[in-house]
Amino acid sequence: MSKPDDTMEKLVSLCKRRGFIFPSSEIYGGLKSCWDYGPLGVELKRNVKEAWWQHMVRRRADVVGIDCSILMHPKVWETSGHLAGFNDPMVDCKTCKARFRADTMESQVCPKKPSKRPGECDGELTEPRQFNLMFKTSMGPVENSDSVVYLRPETAQGIFVNFKNVVDTCRMKPPFGIAQQGKSFRNEIVTENFIFRSREFEQMEMEFFVPPAEADKWYEFWRDARYAWFTDLGVNKDKLRLREHDSDELAHYSKCCADIEYEFPFGWKELEGIANRTDFDLQRHAEATGRDLRFFDDQSKERYFPHVIEPALGVDRATLTFLVDAYDEEELAEGDTRTVLHLHPSLAPIKAGIFPLVKKEGLPEIAHNLEDELRSEFNVFYDQSGAIGRRYRRQDEVGTPFGITIDFDTKTDQAVTIRERDSMAQERVALDQVKNYLRGRVLPEQA
Numbered sequence: 001m002s003k004p005d006d007t008m009e010k011l012v013s014l015c016k017r018r019g020f021i022f023p024s025s026e027i028y029g030g031l032k033s034c035w036d037y038g039p040l041g042v043e044l045k046r047n048v049k050e051a052w053w054q055h056m057v058r059r060r061a062d063v064v065g066i067d068c069s070i071l072m073h074p075k076v077w078e079t080s081g082h083l084a085g086f087n088d089p090m091v092d093c094k095t096c097k098a099r100f101r102a103d104t105m106e107s108q109v110c111p112k113k114p115s116k117r118p119g120e121c122d123g124e125l126t127e128p129r130q131f132n133l134m135f136k137t138s139m140g141p142v143e144n145s146d147s148v149v150y151l152r153p154e155t156a157q158g159i160f161v162n163f164k165n166v167v168d169t170c171r172m173k174p175p176f177g178i179a180q181q182g183k184s185f186r187n188e189i190v191t192e193n194f195i196f197r198s199r200e201f202e203q204m205e206m207e208f209f210v211p212p213a214e215a216d217k218w219y220e221f222w223r224d225a226r227y228a229w230f231t232d233l234g235v236n237k238d239k240l241r242l243r244e245h246d247s248d249e250l251a252h253y254s255k256c257c258a259d260i261e262y263e264f265p266f267g268w269k270e271l272e273g274i275a276n277r278t279d280f281d282l283q284r285h286a287e288a289t290g291r292d293l294r295f296f297d298d299q300s301k302e303r304y305f306p307h308v309i310e311p312a313l314g315v316d317r318a319t320l321t322f323l324v325d326a327y328d329e330e331e332l333a334e335g336d337t338r339t340v341l342h343l344h345p346s347l348a349p350i351k352a353g354i355f356p357l358v359k360k361e362g363l364p365e366i367a368h369n370l371e372d373e374l375r376s377e378f379n380v381f382y383d384q385s386g387a388i389g390r391r392y393r394r395q396d397e398v399g400t401p402f403g404i405t406i407d408f409d410t411k412t413d414q415a416v417t418i419r420e421r422d423s424m425a426q427e428r429v430a431l432d433q434v435k436n437y438l439r440g441r442v443l444p445e446q447a
């Protein structure tokens with residue numbers, strides 16, 4: 001597999017050209033670090049979220065979902081520590097006015113002299129100052145200090161403040177989890193690497209509440225299960241590693257934490273964090289509100305704060321990982337190359353291309369009938385223009401796992417040719433069996 005250094009450039013260009021991801025407000029010159037998902041991108045992102053939801057919620061009796069509002073009571077962020085402590089240190093260059101994160105200077109460059117690090121050029125840097133990453137806005141018609149609300153910087157707090165609601169309404173008992181997917185906002189000082197770090201992004205987080213004595217066991221369980229989720233969805237094991245945090249890296253409330261890291265073309269970076277958050281959040285919210293957020297175990301008659309294991313993943317970062325990992329430029333025998341996304345079939349935005357060999361002699365009618373039949377379950381794409389080889393290649397480039405060709409023989413043998421994206425092998429399948437064929441190969445249950 002060839003992964004040249006310019007993979008990111010090529011991928012960004014493919015994403016734009018084929019309708020995966022566009023810069024936000026592009027006709028106005030774009031808005032830095034904000035991105036819009038196009039028709040193929042939105043399908044891919046939905047499939048990533050669906051694969052996570054299936055794995056974390058639907059297939060588990062001990063996890064339920066929730067969908068909280070983005071705007072929450074401002075006291076939530078005071079209690080969680082975000083108001084006082086969700087900061088990154090920032091330095092400014094007095095000469096060129098560029099702004100940097102003081103803790104990652106070694107990976108940043110001077111915008112005026114890209115061969116130099118900030119401060120190693122002629123510019124003079126300010127002392128680091130703490131910069132709070134939460135976006136502020138105001139609620140209601142009058143803007144004053146009482147109307148300040150924040151766009152949530154993580155989805156987790158919505159889960160903690162609803163802990164009691166879920167326990168009381170769903171009769172959940174530790175060990176159990178509450179999962180959420182949704183937008184989060186961070187006014188990052190530096191945004192970078194396409195959708196890897198942006199100011200508006202989506203997260204998928206799950207808080208798993210456990211009896212304190214079981215915390216270590218569940219931490220290991222979720223750390224390993226989350227790693228396996230990526231490899232089961234086809235991510236290359238050589239590019240994926242688990243890194244346990246050293247004690248000096250841990251957040252003050254966290255007992256242990258591991259990052260799942262991926263080797264992007266721009267280096268090893270955090271993809272997902274799995275943390276033992278102890279009982280910090282529930283304790284703090286209980287103290288701040290005066291509500292008893294302990295769990296009452298009616299068997300042991302014990303009342304206690306469960307400890308929490310949290311796997312936290314960014315949807316956009318996961319989507320980027322699947323795209324980067326799937327991207328390939330393959331040398332074919334004839335000496336030409338094809339660009340192909342080896343996406344897991346359950347993630348692929350289009351599951352099958354439907355190609356009548358010619359635009360006449362009844363083949364388009366048969367193809368459209370098949371398209372109608374498949375569309376009720378699968379996102380398929382009908383294409384009758386151009387040579388068949390070119391139609392295959394266009395679908396390879398967007399990761400479509402199957403190409404279905406309706407040819408002259410179809411009229412007599414009631415069968416089609418299905419070509420598989422990765423091996424390019426072809427097989428003949430009866431027309432009335434195509435739906436079953438796809439069911440067996442592309443549904444999320446495969447993951």
Ligand code: ATP
Nearest residue numbers: 186188196197198201270271272273312313314317
């Ligand atoms: P980083 O060190 O990269 O800033 P973090 O440790 O602050 O990340 P968490 O607060 O643990 O991140 O958030 C959980 C996950 O949310 C991250 O692992 C990442 O996948 C995603 N995430 C966090 N910040 C961003 C962002 N600005 N853009 C896209 N995804 C993000």
